[in-house]
Amino acid sequence: MSRMSTKPKVVIVGGGFGGIAAAQGLKNAPVDVLVLDKTNHHVFQPLLYQVATAALAPTEITYPIRSILRKQKNATVWMTEVTGVDVAAKTVATADGKAIPYDYLILACGARHSYFGRDDWEPLAPGLKTLGDALEMRRRFLVAFEEAEMCDDPALQQAWLTFVIVGGGPTGCELAGVLPELAKKALRPDFRRVDLTKTRILLIENSPCILNTFPGVLAQRAQEDLKRLGVEVKNGVKVTDIRPDGVSLSSGEEVAARTVFWAAGNKAAPVGGSLGVATDRAGRVIVGRDLSIPGHSEVFVIGDMAQATLRDSNGEPISEKLVPGVAQGAVQGGACAARNVIRRVNHHPTEAFKYHNLGDLAVLGRGAAIASLPGLKLKGYPAWLFWLFIHVLKLIGYRNRLNVLLEWAYAFFTYQRGARLITRRR
Missing domain, CATH: 3.50.50.100 (FAD/NAD(P)-binding domain)
Structure with a gap:
């Protein structure tokens, strides 16, 4: 972000599904965007287990964050780890001692696994x-x-x-x-x-x-x-x-x-604890209808970090049901947070976050999967083929899509895995 710019400064913490969606949602907005992540790459998390089981190489499910936002002129990317937020001073603290100021903040730091006290x-x-x-x-x-x-x-x-x-x-x-x-x-x-x-x-x-x-x-x-x-x-x-x-x-x-x-189990990234607002047992920040936090309408929390209530088409809460911690929830939350930042910049009322479930998928093995889609339930080979199609389609980068498709075809016909590397014994 230019030091001479007078545009509102939007800091996005996290280069996952939610953070990238938020940054892209601000592409044409009259703001300067700074994306912070402790790594330099976006990871397509639904296929992490394929790396863990030697089906895919790490490079086939990752993509540089800078390359994703290369054509977005108002976006800057820094590789740094965020350790906390000072909402009173409106600054983000990093592990290397920086205090980065913001006018609007979108936290999309994700979650880690929880061992329930062990x-x-x-x-x-x-x-x-x-x-x-x-x-x-x-x-x-x-x-x-x-x-x-x-x-x-x-x-x-x-x-x-x-x-x-x-x-x-x-x-x-x-x-x-x-x-x-x-x-x-x-x-x-x-x-x-x-x-x-x-x-x-x-x-x-x-x-x-x-x-x-x-x-x-x-x-x-x-x-x-x-x-x-x-x-x-x-x-x-x-x-x-x-x-x-x-x-x-x-x-x-x-x-x-x-x-x-x-x-x-999962627990939210610890950065949410520095906001000074209520969190649930998993450390997720309890956000308002527009994904902002109480008392600070300029701070938005999305994805696995947020406890957001499901809402109907009128923005009214649906019982006690919560938005699930899945990729589509993070993407939709990031897009909504970006729209609400633009609304605040233009002095318009913010909109409620209304999650739309596009369907749930789970793959179990060769030819075995289940899919729960709006108005349709699939299982077996039809669900498996649908899962393959959706995941290849959603990968970032044509090279990654082609490589993954070829690796899957090779594994299907030969049962072999091409990423069986052990780089260290212990």
């Missing part, structure tokens, strides 16, 4: 929110087979071949569904001393059913598909302890497993 489990059971998380998950998954190949103790070998996934939401189900095929098809011919058909995948879900945000008939079909693919689904069971050598379950079962992945 943060000591994080080193033992990594979650999947960032590119770094995906690469660590890939490393642990591939190293497990290397350890099993060299192991002479049958019990220890089986522990290396046992994978526990905690959480039966979309991320947990996507991971669980792809792991059996990867182990028993892609990797099996490459190992000599270990029988990868003995690979065991357990999906642990505390609720009575996995994917409980989907209609019951689709969730039930998803559970059947996972079992068909070779996943052991345990509903109504809670993980009570995680150790380097295994996990304990509320059912009393002890599972010997050397690899545990976490997909059970």
Whole structure:
């Protein structure tokens, strides 16, 4: 942003779905836009699990933030980590000691995984929110087979071949569904001393059913598909302890497993706590009808950081239902926040954020998926093909779309994975 500019300064924190949508929504506005992110790239999070399971390379689901906003003349991008906000002084604090002033602020910092008070489990059971998380998950998954190949103790070998996934939401189900095929098809011919058909995948879900945000008939079909693919689904069971050598379950079962992945909960980025306004148990900022915070109409919070109420076409709240923490919610929230900034600049009343559910998708494995769309429910191959089409379409960059399409075609016909790199052992 030019030091000589007299235009209102809009600072956007976060280069994810919400932050990018907000920046693009201000493209033709009479404002200067500054986008802050601790990395230099946007990550297409719905395909992170494909990096974690060696199906795609990291470069195929990422795109430089500067390149996305290259043609937007009023937008500037800085790579820096935001540590807090001083709403009284209207400044954003960064890790390198800067205090960046703003006239309007849009926070879209996202969320991290929550261990529900057991943060000591994080080193033992990594979650999947960032590119770094995906690469660590890939490393642990591939190293497990290397350890099993060299192991002479049958019990220890089986522990290396046992994978526990905690959480039966979309991320947990996507991971669980792809792991059996990867182990028993892609990797099996490459190992000599270990029988990868003995690979065991357990999906642990505390609720009575996995994917409980989907209609019951689709969730039930998803559970059947996972079992068909070779996943052991345990509903109504809670993980009570995680150790380097295994996990304990509320059912009393002890599972010997050397690899545990976490997909059970989220908590908002801690920046929201510096605003001095109310937050919920997950750390999400409780926002108003226009996504601004109480007492500071110039500050907007969107995406996974916000607790926003679902509203009808008239802007009235719908019971106690909240906007779900999914990509389409962040994109729509970013666009709404941008429109409301423009309205405030022009001294017009702001609009209420009205979330429109365009549909929910979950892929479970080869030819297995479910889709809940407005007026339509799909399952099996039709849902799977629809999932493929939508995700390729939504990727940023023609190069990424082509590469992903080719990688998926190659994997479909050969069962092979092209990103099986272990860059460090521990």
